[in-house]
Amino acid sequence: MSVGDLVFTLLAISALLSTMATVLAVLAKDLLKAIVFSALQSVAYTLMYFLLMAPDIVLVYAAVAVGIYPLTLVLLIKKVGRYE
Amino acid sequence: MNSVIKALAFTSVLILAIVALAYATSSGGLGVLPPESLRPLAITYLRTVYNPENPKFTAMAPEAVTAILWDYRGLDTLFETVVFYGAIIAVLTLYRETYRERDILPLKGLSIVVKRATAVTSLAILSVAVATALHGHLTPGGGFQAGAIAAVAPLVMLIVFSKRFLSDRLSHVQLLTMRNLGLLGLGLTAIALAIVGFAIGEKAFIFQNQAKEMSKLSFPQRILGVPAGGTLLFFNIFEALAVAAGFTLVFMVLLSSEELSRKEIVGEEHGY
């Protein structure tokens, strides 16, 4: 198995992981769980961006989707209500 | 019963859409995937991004993505900064009565262990952001990256320490001034060579980085032996400053206390 096959296999595995995390995030009734699953999906996407040789995007996406979005949404659900 | 039929209809339409799109993509709808060779436009950009033998088109910066963002397609990035600015203005307008007020509740924050750990890591985050902004024209990095990384530090400090801690030390006027300084720097860098040309008597373009055919003015190509990147370095620094200050303003608005905002909204009856 050459390096190219390994890269594409890792791409497919992280895409499937992100799909599972998305489905779990949509089905969760506790909004805190939904936020954590969406952060997990963002981590899978960061791995995909790294495998696709886009280092600028990894820097922005790791700070934005794993840092800013979950923290701001947690602040929001503290004020608005944690359960659906 | 009605909702079950609706859910079934939704699901079947979505599954049909996925199958159709997957079939279209796999038989060549988006082009041959994965692509066998680069597209001609990408070949042109990569060939001229750091090419001392081609002074007509080169940008003299070894990082292709930053050069495309701020040199080849600088106007796109200018308007995207305007969109970001508009969103922050919208947020501040919604809370225009309350975001200047001094908060009445004394807020405590979390325990002392978390506070000491956060103090150390916030300094580390800010130094990483400064480093990323400064080397954006040589290796992967740049203005937005540094601004987004630098926006995590005040957010964590707002949660761990209290909001009073930050708003007593860094008032909203100071943050607005930092943001406006960043935007002013962006605008001035864009027309810097035009101003110099006007003063000397030469012609120059707006957003000009290196010397072109019709105008001889150019930013320095090397500083202390390292490629300087021309306008890219200044654009990165000012953009990081503007983005980080804007984010901090939005987070402070989001955390104002409930008592303060209830005072303003209780009189509005007919908002529908």
Added chain:
Amino acid sequence: MKNMVIEIPKTMYMITIVALYVNIAVALYAILAKPNLVKKIIALTILGDTVNTFAILAGYKVWRPGLVLQPPVLTELDDVSREVIEEFVSRSVDPLPQALVLTAIVINLAVTLFLIVLALYMYRHFGTVDMDRIGRMKRGVISEEVG
């Protein structure tokens, strides 16, 4: 055996694309069918990020034995001749989708932050974040004012 060895990258690529399409479909369903405003915002961010990933997927290059890929950053700064640049062009990945996706991420971030602040404003005005109940309230007020 040789045929199957060439087919592995293409199969894995198709699996990735189908998984991303399923992501888009699930996020669209959540935006349309779930009544809570915070869940709609979460699904909107997932939708935007998946479309950005598609753009970067289309800028990759297929691996061939003997070919080495590199991100679009030139690493040789002092002695830049024609051969160095031609080798860089033959190895590098497309830089244009990455620049466009950077702009798209920042714009999505600005709009989502505004939506979050707007959701907080709506909670303070209506008392709830459930769009079904807000719709019923508005219908009640409108029928009150008309009839």
